[in-house]
Amino acid sequence: MPTADQASPMPTDAQILAAIDAAFGDCPRPEHFTNYRHCCECAEHDELLCSRDRSTLQHADVGNAGWDPICFCSPEGIAYYLPALVRFALDEPGEHLDWYGWQLVFHLYQGAAYNVFLNHCDASQRQAVAALLAHLVETRAELLEMEADDVLRAHEIWSTHGAQGA
Template sequence: MTAPCPHCGTTTIAFTPVEAQFEAVVRALANGSKTLAAGEFRYFAQCTDAEAAAWVAHLLHCAHAWPQAGADEAVLAQVEAAFAGVAKPDHFTDRTHCDECREHDDTLRARTRGTLRRQDLGNAGWDPITFSSADGIGYFFPALARFALLPDVWPQHSWYADQLVLHLAWDGSDNRLLAWCNPAQRSAVHALLAHLVATRGQAAVHHQFDEELQAALAAWQPPSA
């Protein structure tokens, strides 16, 4: 039996692995093997090779395909609510500026919050969000937050939390997204950063962006009442 993803529309086998099974798939992905991950899933789901490969591909493409801990879902719900009213802009970059701006604009215009993929977000040296307008970042922020809470399983890319934190720490209190956000959005971003500190603090140390995480947390601190 198959079912379409309500977020990205991809149709995959309708099987939800239990926690231990899912952890086995994630370990395989973290070790750089989509083939082994698909093999693990095929064993658990008793499906075909093609069905298993498609399920793993969907997992890597769609941030909503991942189960989240309750605390993760709570902060993501706050982010979703705060940014829900942000419309998708017609353009994300000044596409007339250069070829890179045009390519990044094309990449982001082709996606929605539900269809944005990790590979669309590149890396520190090729990151479309760096070139995006603040309202463009605001539109995609619920998806960016969700990717930031996922494990580091994309060998071609860094852990996305690192990239997102750098965007949020840039220019401190003069951060362009910070200036654009309303109070509810600022509080949601701060809640996400505080959640990263509380639940992924050691991972931030391991990935060497713990100082940037603390700087971002300080910059996004809501003003005292």
């Protein structure tokens, strides 16, 4: 993230979405999103994700941290759905669902440098995610609350890996 004396104009939500769309918009839709033969829960999550696409996935489909299909999703599936997930994170918190940003941060930081999604992404995708994380810190600090340290650590690993390339 730039220091105060290196400050550059903060990107808008629309610019962040455009960067995510550019980096992940061409990711193919997998035939399956989870290891659907593993158990009933994986099969149920796979059925839901297979019944949606980027434009029909809803915050309510993924917004319950206790029943989140993205926790079981393959890296290819997360890459496919990331533009939609980022849109949920940039939306205002709803009346019936928590703000999605903290769940997205969890998915991006889980496992730190061993995060399977991080290691699946190429350098341009990692840079787009790092820009998203910096944007969340700059524009959604009040919503991040206790997760601020995780966001900063996530930004560091996505930035570091992004600089190293895929």
